[in-house]
Structure formats: C-alpha cells, structure tokens
Amino acid sequence: MMPFYYGMYFDKYYMIGTILVVLAAGLAIYAQTKVQSTYKKYKRIDNSRRMTGFQVAREILDRNGLTHIQIFESQGLLSDHYNPGKQTINLSSDIYHGTSIASLAVAAHECGHAIQYKEKYVPISLRNAILPFANMGQYLGWIAIMIGLLFGRTNIAWIGFILMCGILAFQVVTLPVEFNASSRALKILKSDYLTYDEYNGASKMLSAAALTYVAAMISTLASMLRIFLVILGNSRNDRS
Numbered sequence: 001m002m003p004f005y006y007g008m009y010f011d012k013y014y015m016i017g018t019i020l021v022v023l024a025a026g027l028a029i030y031a032q033t034k035v036q037s038t039y040k041k042y043k044r045i046d047n048s049r050r051m052t053g054f055q056v057a058r059e060i061l062d063r064n065g066l067t068h069i070q071i072f073e074s075q076g077l078l079s080d081h082y083n084p085g086k087q088t089i090n091l092s093s094d095i096y097h098g099t100s101i102a103s104l105a106v107a108a109h110e111c112g113h114a115i116q117y118k119e120k121y122v123p124i125s126l127r128n129a130i131l132p133f134a135n136m137g138q139y140l141g142w143i144a145i146m147i148g149l150l151f152g153r154t155n156i157a158w159i160g161f162i163l164m165c166g167i168l169a170f171q172v173v174t175l176p177v178e179f180n181a182s183s184r185a186l187k188i189l190k191s192d193y194l195t196y197d198e199y200n201g202a203s204k205m206l207s208a209a210a211l212t213y214v215a216a217m218i219s220t221l222a223s224m225l226r227i228f229l230v231i232l233g234n235s236r237n238d239r240s
Contacts, residue, residue, distance in 0.1 A: 012233070017227070021219075023222065024215070028216065031208075031211040032215075038204055038208035042100060042102040042202070043094060043102040045100055046099045051193065052098060052099050053104060056107050057110065057111050061114060069089060073090075073093055075093070078095075080110055082113040082114050084117050101194070101198050101202050101205065102205050104189060105185065105186075105189065105205040105206050106209075111184075112182065121177070130173060131170055134169065138163075140160070143160065145160035145227060147160075149230070158235075168224055175213055179210060182207075
C-alpha cells in the first residue's frame with residue numbers, strides 16, 4: 001500500500017474529489033456575491049409604506065400570536081437570525097431601522113422561522129434533532145478518517161465517513177426550512193405590505209439568500225465525495 005500522506009496527492013480519486021471541491025467553492029463564492037449585490041440593490045429602494053424592518057417584524061409576530069418574542073438590534077451585516085432558545089429575533093442595524101424592500105424581506109423571513117416553531121414545522125424539528133449528532137459526528141469523524149488513512153485501516157476511515165454524513169444530512173434538511181420561511185415571508189409581504197413591483201424585489205432578495213444555503217450544501221457534498229473517493233482509493237490500494 002502507498003502511505004496516505006505520500007500518495008494521496010497523486011491519487012486519481014483525490015484529484016477528482018479536489019476538482020469537485022474547487023467547483024463547489026466557486027459556486028459558494030458566486031452565491032455570496034449574488035446575495036450581497038442583490039441586498040445592495042434593494043436596500044436602496046424604500047417600501048411605499050415607509051415601514052422599518054422592526055415595525056414589520058413586530059406586526060407579523062403580534063398577528064401570529066407571538067407577542068412574547070422580543071426583537072433586538074444586532075451588529076454586523078446580514079447577521080439577522082431567530083434565536084428559538086431565547087425566543088428573540090435579532091436584526092442587523094440596516095434591517096432593524098431600514099425602510100427598504102430588503103429590510104422588510106429579511107425581517108419577514110426571520111418571523112417565518114418564529115412561526116415555524118409555533119406551528120411545530122416538521123423539518124425544523126428534524127433539523128434540531130440532527131444538529132447535536134452532526135456536530136459530534138463531524139468531530140469524531142475527522143479523527144477516525146485520519147487514523148484510518150494514516151495507519152492503513154480503511155474500515156475505521158469508513159466509520160468516520162459515516163459519522164460525518166450527519167452534517168450533510170443537517171444541511172439537506174436546512175433547505176426546506178429556509179425555503180419555507182421565505183415562502184411564508186413573501187406571502188405575508190404580498191398580502192399586507194408590498195406592491196407588486198416591491199414584492200418582486202423582495203422575492204429576488206430572498207431567492208439570492210436561499211442560494212447561499214444551496215451552495216453550502218453542495219460544498220459539503222463535494223467535500224464528502226472527495227473523502228469518499230480518497231478512502232475508496234486507499235481501500236483498493238490495500239487490496240492490491
């Protein structure tokens with residue numbers, strides 16, 4: 001067997017996996033650029049009602065019986081998120097104070113997550129159940145993979161690979177969670193807050209944001225495929 005630390009860089013399986021990772025990284029960069037450019041465009045366009053992200057979020061929450069959820073201003077660009085443990089929505093300064101289409105879209109999206117928890121939306125419950133196992137599996141998986149490859153014990157490496165699949169499962173389940181939150185947000189905004197043209201802008205904003213989650217999932221998938229191919233290559237070397 002060719003030792004892992006000498007041979008992997010010349011192994012065809014490793015090279016194929018590396019190409020996949022590079023392509024996925026390019027997609028991730030594109031997605032991040034897309035969301036930033038889309039946000040930059042629509043944060044310059046005010047909504048016709050001149051409502052701030054905070055005001056819209058407060059109204060949406062109250063109308064859905066979530067008056068107990070507090071809304072706070074947070075630091076950082078697009079650092080907006082819903083904290084289910086503390087039952088708070090944290091909006092970045094531009095979103096919290098902003099009256100732009102982008103501000104309303106992002107604020108409504110975070111409210112969508114709060115509504116998901118209230119309604120016990122199944123994918124978000126599944127995602128939360130997977131998360132601790134995914135985090136532990138990612139850590140232990142790397143250890144098992146490195147031990148298996150360094151010492152020629154590919155059976156251990158395969159166990160590590162299986163453990164690491166949890167993080168991919170988490171990201172796959174995250175997609176319907178994010179898509180559903182955006183769908184809820186757009187439905188509310190269309191019926192109560194935005195004109196037709198404004199709604200189209202909000203839709204583009206949230207679609208660009210969703211692309212980042214798709215890109216993250218594809219990046220993880222590419223990394224997992226590279227690991228799979230490296231272990232497969234070493235398994236075949238073991239038998240040769």
